[in-house]
Amino acid sequence: MRMSGKRIKVNYLARVEGEGALQIKTRGQQVTEVKLRIFEPPRFFEAFLRGRMFSEAPDITARICGICPVAYQMSACHAMEDALGARVEGPLRELRRLLYCGEWIESHALHVYMLHAPDFLGYEDAIQMAREHGEIVQRGLRLKKTGNEIMSLLGGREIHPINVRVGGFYKIPAQQEIAALVEKLKWAREAAIETVRWVAKLPIPEFERDYEFVALRHPNEYPFNEGRLVSNKGLDIAVREYDQHFSEQHLPYSNALHSVLNERGAYFVGPLARYNLNFDRLSPLARQAAEEAGLGPVCRNPFQSIIVRSVEILYACEEALRILEQFERPEKPAIEVAPRVGTGYGCTEAPRGILYHRYRLNGQGVILDAKIVPPTSQNLKTIEDDLWDFVPARIALPLDELQKQCEQAVRNYDPCISCATHFLKLRLEHE
């Protein structure tokens, strides 16, 4: 007997980054409801930051996400330096970029190999994949480890790095420690090329929508820390104009907020957005790898994000090598930063997309209020919109297959909840 309606419900408990659930209701051939609920830690941290010193923000916000602490530290530092009229240049700026390379390599390798690839290959999870493709999984883990090694060298330790401060670092690694990473990064660069070739062969579902991609764009770099916020539909603003163009909507079914562009609604951040808006800023080798993998300069299929993410791993390995090989020891580990009254804005490219911070400080450097907009909440509406389009064409699939494909579609965005999603407890409810 054909059911008149069905409900796809995906409940999960996330570890660090949040809790959430995905619920899709259908009636006949129609999708009637898509709700992606997540618990959003930044709301708690915004309150927690009030009354703290400006200098504490990098370490406190680093605790928001166990996978991308560097992004939180970088956005916090840039926002504080903006408020306090400081600018980090030269070798210190290069070291920040190196640290960010480490986080991209670590986070992207985790997602590509351990979370997303099993979807494409039809495995339940990375464990099952590891039993049949042990060498590939080992390569992914070693690649991820190389990223971790950059993070632990510059961050002081792998988890929750503690060496980053407003104005620079507490301690600069020794020359020989920097040199020791070079050979590892050379291996990682080769492994990244292999990664792009490997993911290019995965069966990619056909799916495209007319997205508005938003990313940083810098005059001559593929973006990590700095740039203007641009889109493929005409947005071109300074980071400090963010609040005039983006707003957050409360949703009755979630304590997360939906971010929208005031004029046009949903938008898309992350690797695909960066790639589409900055293809010309990639290294020649990364561009070549992308082209050999069948990507053009613009890619609108979110399922191809696994390829783009791999191209970004390659770029980050090359960029890390460039910085390591040209390393000049900064004279001091940090520049002086003095408190003053002001509001500062920071936006950097976390592995999952732009991460916006805004802080208002008093004359003693005490935080009066804080605003943090993580990339996942910026993608939430786009993820839901994808599912509205994605499900109807697949509605005849058996429910468990449809659920798997929906999860795979959500994972295109590497939402911070994704660490948990291979252990989803799926529960079906029919209306």
Next chain:
Amino acid sequence: MTLNSSAAIVIGIGNSFRSDDGAGIWVARRLRDQLQDTVSVLEATGEAGALLEAWEGAAFVILVDAVRSGAAPGTIHRFDAPAERVHSISFPGSTHSLGVGEAIELARALNRLPPHLIIYGIEGGNFGPGVEMSLAVARSAAEVAERILSEARSWATKVPI
């Protein structure tokens, strides 16, 4: 970090901004000073790949993490991972079961399990945002710290480091 083949390591897992979820981290911090010369102590979020890296080369590993299995908050669970498959261990609602359970099964699939792996689970009650553990969980965390201290020391005396 490269460990010698007889090395022991204690890994505290959790998030100290999620109330009872901070129990594992609390235990690690408590043990760090007491074990500094004999056993490495690390903190981790519980993500699988990072755990495999953290225990690479170690002969004796103790993990401590908050769990949620339906037992009374503060209940202490202890498991011997190489001896049992993880799903039989069952940390059904652990805020980290994903990472920890996955790490153990992944390590098993890749032949990267340490020879001795003990897991302490401390049953949590409140995993909401916050920096304080509930009383029952805090008491159990202190007890687990004592038990790990004694297990790790007894390992260290058995094996020349």
